């Protein structure tokens with residue numbers, strides 16, 4: 664089985680990018696170790712802090728964020744990092760070439776119940792020209808990503824990675840190496856499985872309500888097949904399922920906070936997951952536009968997300984094009 668770095672070298676990926684990915688994996692291995700011991704390491708439960716989005720931080724949100732920040736900023740290739748858990752971007756080497764955004768521990772509401780969580784990351788390049796250190800360096804559409812991926816900390820830890828030439832998966836071995844386990848992952852074009860938090864139904868737009876009603880009608884309804892539903896409340900685990908066997912995942916806009924375009928964050932969740940899904944042949948949309956074409960206005964921007972199997976996401980988007 665091939666080592667991650669050998670695989671990337673064989674694919675002739677830019678050697679600096681390979682080095683950066685190795686650095687990211689060093690941090691993720693440390694996070695995996697912290698997670699493994701749970702209660703024994705005293706890392707479960709909430710902290711006294713809230714993040715910029717007003718969410719209470721779990722102890723492991725903070726620990727994972729600190730590990731990623733430290734390990735990445737120690738690498739001179741890194742100009743700066745932007746994290747879901749930091750108010751503003753944090754900067755390292757002024758000559759660094761890369762910008763990294765991350766959600767250090769996605770699905771952290773699941774930590775205390777020992778359900779899968781993950782680290783999501785996206786790599787951008789510092790734009791050409793003279794720029795001062797500021798959040799604005801990161802405000803690039805998802806189409807500019809050089810690489811994106813996640814490490815899912817489940818029964819085993821798995822990296823799903825794209826550098827813009829397909830998606831490959833690597834499993835963390837007991838030796839501490841990530842080994843290639845799935846090459847050229849593709850999302851099946853059709854599916855009969857969807858993922859949405861149904862408890863928010865009364866807050867959705869009519870188009871989303873109509874679409875889900877039609878799925879629930881099964882063979883009796885216009886979609887003419889029975890659908891199965893899953894909701895893990897860890898996007899990283901839902902996307903892993905979709906990359907593995909297809910499906911549709913959506914966290915749509917809802918009227919609980921009409922000013923926010925959704926719950927998920929464009930730069931830490933929307934863009935990296937969209938790049939993975941598109942690179943595996945799937946579709947990722949807000950239901951109105953391709954997520955990766957959105958020009959971000961601020962680093963913590965939210966976005967409505969619908970991604971997964973090509974035909975199913977297209978069907979959902981069509982519901983949003985029909986007049987009400």
Ligand code: AHM
Nearest residue numbers: 768769770771772860896897898899
């Ligand atoms: P987080 O980054 O704070 O963990 O929030 C994002 C998570 C996603 O992983 C998941 O899809 C969603 O929030 C679950 O939300 P809900 O609790 O509304 O089901």
Ligand code: MG
Nearest residue numbers: 766769770932
């Ligand atoms: Mg998250």
